[in-house]
Amino acid sequence: MGREKLFNAAVLLVMLAVPLLAWQMDEPFIITLATKVAILALAGVGLNIALGLGGLVSLGHAAFFGIGGYAMGILASHAQNYEPLFAWPFLFEGSNQMPLIWLVAVLASAAAALVIGALSLRTSxxxxxxxxxxxxxxxxxxxxxxxxxxxxxxxSIWVRNEMPGVNTLDPIQFFAVAFVLLSLTLWFAARLAKSGFGLALSAARQSEERVETVGLAPFKLRLMAFVISGAITGLAGALFADLNRFVSPTMLSWHTSGExxxxxxxxxxxxxxxxxxxxAVYILLEHLLGGISEYWQIFLGLLLLGMxxxxRGGLIGALLGREVAHD
Amino acid sequence: MMIVALTKERTPMSLILILEQVLNGLQFGVMLFLMAAGLTLVFGVMGLINLAHGALYMVGAFAAAAVAGWTGSFVLALMASLAAAAAAGALVEVTVIRRLYDRDHLDQVLATFALILIFSEGTRWLFGSFPLFLDVPSYLSGPVMLPGGIQYPLYRLAIIVIGLVVGAGLFWLIARTRIGVQIRAGEADREMIAALGVDISKLYTLVFALGAALAGLAGALVGAIQSVQVGMGEPVLILAFVVIVIGGIGSIKGALVGALLVGLTDTLGGVFLPRLFALLMEPASAASLGASLASMLIYILMAAVLLVRPSGLFGGSA
Incomplete structure (x- = not known):
């Protein structure tokens, strides 16, 4: 475990160092790429709670990513057009405040995950x-x-949404917001995996019968994991839409789930x-291969297939060996 | 929502309109059956979830469009679609898919998703990003008068007939031939039929190529109504998934029933829901609400089936 912790710290350090260096060298495009990596990683951390910890192969997480995106789009577009979103039970004119948008994104995607999960988890x-x-x-x-x-x-929205104490229009400050959220979520995911809930969830992945025998309900564990997973991916969706100042059905398409x-x-x-x-590797590949060939996804496909x-252990598995690999 | 784009004009709701839409729904359903049959066979026999099935549909459509462009013959085009999709299917099975039978579903999903990327971008590289067009041959174009005074496009009627004939052939193949016996035995117990001396890897390649050929044929037939373009297989693939979830994975009969249910629900919902809402509210919002709800209707149907029967209408315990 020691080696993986060291490796993780190095990953986080590189993620922080690259945009800071780019900031020093006045390369805002690289900062934006790093922000994209942080946000997409956040979406992946969300999926990984269902997939890695719970063993739930969800090919529909774009739904939560997109719901987060639309939460941003709807709230911000009402705020910018001065059209109230609703007038009852109180007047609400939408919002361009990120914390409120995040809250709505998390709640909406969690609610969707609850409904979708409750139906889907009847099967396996x-x-x-x-x-x-x-x-x-x-x-x-x-x-x-x-x-x-x-x-x-x-x-589309004209201006990126606001956050108290931060100038979100400055690329490095917006990166910092995304990075802090990613780090907090990683910390949360690590705590979750070690908690009683996480251990029970892992056990349900490995052997459903044993978990039932000790009196736990696998369905409830999995539903809870699915909801947490969807909520995190929804938060990433709101950030992603804010990064692009744009949300479209593409965020909901199954290609997004696949990505x-x-x-x-x-x-x-x-x-x-x-x-x-x-x-990080995906965005790097997209950027490098996309520069060489218009058809870079062929190479991505071949790489994925080979992988x-x-x-099977992924890049970290290849680098660190399989000693703590997913079973 | 995608294959049926007929009769947008506002005719008064009548029996003729309803019958016309039922035929459209049947046509859509029959095409979905050709897609779903291959998927459900491959899952039933080999236990494989194949996301790249839509890519084979696309391969069939492109092969048909290319051959029709060279020779001008629609029959040759259809045969090319069968041959090209079957060949692509066999090639993929031998090189990639057979390594996946013993893997978990996650690996199968990823590898076949990778195949989609390779097929889609490869086709874009070969044929460009612009859609191709496959023309309905003159002897199948134009309307035909059905009993009861319904005018219906001959080509769509031909699709229904071709689909039903192919479907009947498939049922015959599985129920009455030696290969069918082996396929059914493969679904029941893989090790046993290998032990009985059936060359299981040849059987798997054959089943995969058969499913691919059916998908390719569907792609070519639909390609003549819509345009032939990269990514055309994906919406159909997902509908085919809905079909086999409703019908029960592994069941050909379930695929047929599910396909017709989905085809009819989608077509009739798309036409009649907006009209139904128009009786209750003002036209503009009725149209938009009706269209939104209609686009979700088959998924609501799927959820309803799942609530009652989690393993589909004709599914065993999967």
Whole structure:
């Protein structure tokens, strides 16, 4: 375990050092890339709680990512257009304050995860994969046909939302916000994995019968994990929409679900920092290969295929060996 | 929502309209069945979840469009779609898929997602980003008069007939032939049929190629109504998943029932829900609310089936 902790600290340090260096050298684009990595890693950390800890292969996490994004888009667009969102029971004109937006994003995606999870967790295995995928698509088509908030074209906001004490328009300050949220979530995920709840969840992944025998309900454990997982991914969605000042149904599409899953897998399933490494490598590949060829996703596909067939522990597994790998 | 774009004009709601839409729903359902049959066979026999099934649908459509462009023959185009998709399926099975049978579902999802990326970008590289067009041949274009005075496009009727014939052939293959016996035996007990001397890896390649050919045929047939473009297989793939979740994974009969249910629900919901809401509220909001709800209808259907039968209408314990 010692080596992995050291490695994790190094990852966090690099994540912090790169944008700081870019800030010194006045390269805002690199800071934005680093911010994107931090936000996507956050989405992956969310998925990893369901996938790595709970063994729940959800192919519908784009739903929560997108709900977070739309929470930002809807609140901010009402605030910028001075059209009240609702007038009863109190007048609410939307908001451009990040903390409130995050709260709404987390609550909305947790609620969606509760409903989707309660239905999907009635099944398991391949049914679960297909059903989470289908519910994700349901929200995708709903967003496309929901013309009040942009429909297929999506929804833009003019100015990035505000946060007390921070100038979010400054790339390095917005990066700091994303980085702090990522670090807090990583800390939370580590605590969660070691808690009684996390241990029971892991046990339910390994052997459902044994967990039932000691009087715990696997369904409840998994539903709780799914809700926490969805809420974190929703928070990442709100940040991602704020980074781009834009939200569209693409955030809800199943390709997004696949990508979030790729972050987790590239790094290593069940590894706390897997999604961080995975998201960083993914964005780096996108940036480097995308510069070489328009068809860079072919290479991504080949890489992913090779990884699944020959290097199942992900990058962290390849670097650190499999001693604490996901079983 | 995607394959049916017919009769947008506002005709008064009548029996003819309803029958027309039922036929459209049938046509959609039959196409979904061709997609879902391969998926459910591959899952039933090999225990594999294949996200790249939609890529094979796309391969069939592109092969058909290319061959129709060279030769001008629609029949040759359909045969090319079958051959190209079957060949692509067999190739993928031999190189990648067979390494995945013993893996968990997560690995299968990732590897077949990677295959989608490779197929989609490869096709874009070969054919470009612009959609191709596959024309309905002259002998199948135009409307046909059905009993009861319904005018219906001949091509769509042909799709229904082709789909039903292929479906009947599939049922015959599985119920009555030696290969069908082996497939059913493979679903029941893999080790046993290997022990009885059936070359299991050849059987798997065959089943995978068969499923691929059906998907390719569906792609070509639908390609003549819509445009042929990269990514066209993905919406259909997800609907096919909904179909087999409703029908029960591994069951061909379930795939047929599920496909027709989904096809009819989606088509009829898309046409009649907005009209239904128009009776209750002002037209503009009725149209938008109706359309939103209609786009979710099949997923609501799926959720309802799951509440009653978690393993689908015809599923065993999966």
């Amino acid at each position: 295995g391949v049914y679960f994969i297909m059903i989470t995928l289908a519910f994700g698509q349901m929200l995708y088509y709903f967003a496309i046909s929901w013309s009040a908030y942009g429909g297929e074209d999506g929804l 979030i899953m790729i972050f987790v897998i590239l790094g290593g399933v069940g590894r706390l920092y897997g999604p961080v490494v995975g998201a 699944v067939l020959f290097a």
